[in-house]
Amino acid sequence: MMDVRTLVVNHSPKSIWAEAFRAFRTKILHSKKDSIVKSILFTSASAGEGKSVTVANTAVVLAQTGKKVIILDCDLRKPVQHEIFKKRKTNRGLTNFLNGECSISDIVQDTGIPNLRLITSGPILFNPSELLDSDKVEEAIFSLKSQADYIIVDSPPVLPVTDACILGSKVDGIILVVGVGKVQPEMALRAKEHLETVNGNILGVIINRSDTFVEQSAYYHYCENVEKAAN
Numbered sequence: 001m002m003d004v005r006t007l008v009v010n011h012s013p014k015s016i017w018a019e020a021f022r023a024f025r026t027k028i029l030h031s032k033k034d035s036i037v038k039s040i041l042f043t044s045a046s047a048g049e050g051k052s053v054t055v056a057n058t059a060v061v062l063a064q065t066g067k068k069v070i071i072l073d074c075d076l077r078k079p080v081q082h083e084i085f086k087k088r089k090t091n092r093g094l095t096n097f098l099n100g101e102c103s104i105s106d107i108v109q110d111t112g113i114p115n116l117r118l119i120t121s122g123p124i125l126f127n128p129s130e131l132l133d134s135d136k137v138e139e140a141i142f143s144l145k146s147q148a149d150y151i152i153v154d155s156p157p158v159l160p161v162t163d164a165c166i167l168g169s170k171v172d173g174i175i176l177v178v179g180v181g182k183v184q185p186e187m188a189l190r191a192k193e194h195l196e197t198v199n200g201n202i203l204g205v206i207i208n209r210s211d212t213f214v215e216q217s218a219y220y221h222y223c224e225n226v227e228k229a230a231n
């Protein structure tokens with residue numbers, strides 16, 4: 001399907017993939033969780049499982065319902081949201097805010113898509129974990145929550161680096177993206193355990209790239225039970 005990172009929900013809105021994202025959107029919009037979930041972190045056990053593509057497409061379909069959405073690119077190691085939304089890499093982004101160089105309003109960019117705004121990573125610095133483990137991140141999320149219905153957060157994978165766990169403790173909910181054929185089920189479960197040790201609220205799992213071993217009608221699955229998804 002997507003050999004490059006694409007907004008499939010925009011250029012192929014009638015495809016099964018776009019439909020899968022809309023089905024996922026329904027789960028988010030009508031979640032039966034007790035607490036209000038406005039900030040959602042997307043992460044995965046290992047690299048390349050489809051976090052960033054899932055973040056971008058989920059944010060677009062949510063915005064299409066009229067909800068105000070802001071993507072926050074917290075992958076300060078391999079950020080790609082600026083590429084997906086065709087923004088200049090040199091634009092000011094999250095790291096500029098975290099370094100105290102500017103305010104939140106200076107880094108929120110329009111995407112050209114109604115209701116959807118974007119905060120890019122900003123310049124890559126040598127200490128991403130330390131930058132993320134600061135009150136400034138909470139300040140950013142708190143401030144953005146007053147400006148939007150949903151904050152959709154992209155992040156690095158859980159097992160190689162600690163960034164996603166740090167972020168997981170600061171958001172309302174977490175979606176674990178599991179790339180079929182990309183990750184062993186045990187690793188996905190280990191990632192879940194890591195997130196739980198920081199009291200991360202795991203909302204569910206997206207099974208991505210399931211085309212590698214089942215029929216193509218199942219590109220994206222959403223499941224609320226991590227153990228079930230891993231088996």
Ligand SMILES: Nc1ncnc2c1ncn2[C@@H]1O[C@H](COP(=O)(O)OP(=O)(O)OP(=O)(O)O)[C@@H](O)[C@H]1O
Pocket residue numbers: 001002003004005006044046047048049050051052053054075078080155156157208209210219
């Ligand atoms: N369902 C899918 N079908 C085909 N290709 C996909 C699918 N999902 C993602 N990809 C492709 O896999 C690659 C990695 O996707 P993506 O960048 O979203 O992963 P990631 O988990 O964010 O990676 P990283 O850990 O490097 O941040 C991209 O080229 C993307 O287009």
Ligand SMILES: [Mg+2]
Pocket residue numbers: 051052053075078080154155
């Ligand atoms: Mg990514």
